[in-house]
Amino acid sequence: MRSDFEVGRPGERIPLMASIGKPVAPAETNRKTALVIGAGTRACALARAASGVGFGCTEPEEPRHALARLDKTARLDLMLLDARGFEAAALLETGVAAGLLDHVRRMQARLVVITDLAGIDPLLAALDEGETAFLCEPEDADIAALLVLAATRATHRSGFCDSTGQSEKMRLEELSEEVRRLTATIERLTGRHRTASEGGSPDRFAGLRTTRTVPSMPVHFPASGAPARSTQSLDETAPSHAELRALVRARRMRDQFLPADLFGEPAWDMILDLMAARTAGQRVSVSSLCIAAAVPPTTALRWIRHLTDRGIFIRIDDPMDRRRVFIELSESAAEAVSAWALSVRKKGGLLAPGFH
Template identity: 30%
Template sequence: MQADFLYEAAQDAAGCQLGVTVLADRAHVRGELRDDAEAAGFRILHSCSVEEYARGAISALGDLVLVDCADDTAEALALLARLDMRAGKAGAQLVVSTTMGTLDSVFGCFSFSAPQILVDPSRAERVIAIGRVLAHIPNLRLRELGEEDRLMLLRLTEQVGRMAERLEKLPSGQRAGGGAFRFESPATAWRGEGEDYLTQRRDNMRARLPDAAVIRGMIRHRQARARFFDADLFADPAWDILLDLSAARAEGRRVCVTSLCIAAGVPGTTALRWITQMVEAGLLIRVADPDDRRRAYIALADKTADAMARYFTEVLAGEPAKAGF
């Protein structure tokens, strides 16, 4: 069933209808993307497979690029990297859907355009992504919504509101610029294999991350609740992400985005949005692989690692058995 946005034609400030490029190897997905984009008011500029577009002459991307990339072939990844650079320079918005199996490769292709990356998305999730693009376009007029649309928008607004409230309660970091997908080199506080992260407390006492086994024990305690209660009751992806990265830092181990999405305990697309929000908030950083620039890892920012080290020092002092509850 085709999505019904009920929008007027999407137009720029000059009144010209906005254009979209649709790239998908899977024909049925390409058809859905094309139909949904047209329903949203976009004019289709290109609609073909990723391979066909890569072989063709360079042409205008339009204002929105919808990409479905289920295979991490060298040709597909090279095209994604080109699209990232071109979209970043031209200001086009990217929505990229992929699978959990190819997420690491696809994620590593983007450093300039801050795309929306969807993991094994449903059609509804792709429609919401297009809607997020529309929300940043001026001069749009929304016709009367049906009751089902009103309820969907209400639920979405409430979900985003809860996300923002949770992030505001976390230790704030200073954003150094470069957007959600900026690259950074490993920080000076990063230690080699088997070494702990150390930080100097204000009282001149040294706080450190505990042994990784302690943190992993806390993670197991959190996960055990799902055996007795509905896991949605305790969903807290931000905290699960911080715990997993803390354990990895104590182990001197790098964490890929796929592993972190799994650790978050929520659907892949939801986890990736949390990771993006936390990078934007300065809580996490994206670290380039020095041996392969096409790969990237996620790590705690130094201030976040400092806060986690002090947190563990406090909660484990005298009551280690209660940690994690």
């Protein structure tokens, strides 16, 4: 059956269906290989898209059969777990997650996990190892970009790099064009044509925050969860929970007067949210922080990992529930935010003296 659309390098047409449904032949052992673990239309679309960027990719495998399939697989460059719509806890209880990591280590493969907000906490807790990449409720362009970069990485790993002296700029242009073509491909495969109002709106997450933020009593707060009273003047005290929430609300109001896409970087919003949670004696899960960021979940997740790598955020695994991961500000980051707030308050900024 002929595919309706094809992608490949400029000047080269690769049918997306070329390697669907057949294993990589022995003569193709140097070809990049991928396996999609999932079910339904989206998993099939991922397999076809992976084929479109040069991976040898067979039909998707359902999670319950994935380990048996991997036991018979000698080599793999990319493993795509599409957990959207699956009960993440079931994957953990049946040992699928641990088994996947064993095979990833054995084959030195790249693991990519695609999930929704409901599954991000348990899957992050179970599969965040090494170079595992996570996409949370991704846009088609996010998936396309990841596949193109994974294909490039696998090519370098195999030692089959282009030695024609092609400039880095030209290569980046080719990758960008490949991402655009692959995005259109995935949209057609899945029948997804989102309108601007459907993608990334924080309103669809209304009510989830309180169910995913777990109270905790940090050692520097009394049992009431409120900061201890101080004899310091108001100008010298740390910002209160109410002050920080007022700042967050003020920042949210920007969207009422200016285009929302002008404020795509969520780092400061997440920092303020974590600082407010700290003053209230609360812990914030990864999914809750993604919601608070008011950007697409995959973008928020990427920033969470970046800020963790920078030492601004700290990841805390819940000792009582292995399916949950909390994010907190590091001590140095919290001190910096407090110092900023005091400076703003003294100089007549948004944190006005006397605010409660």
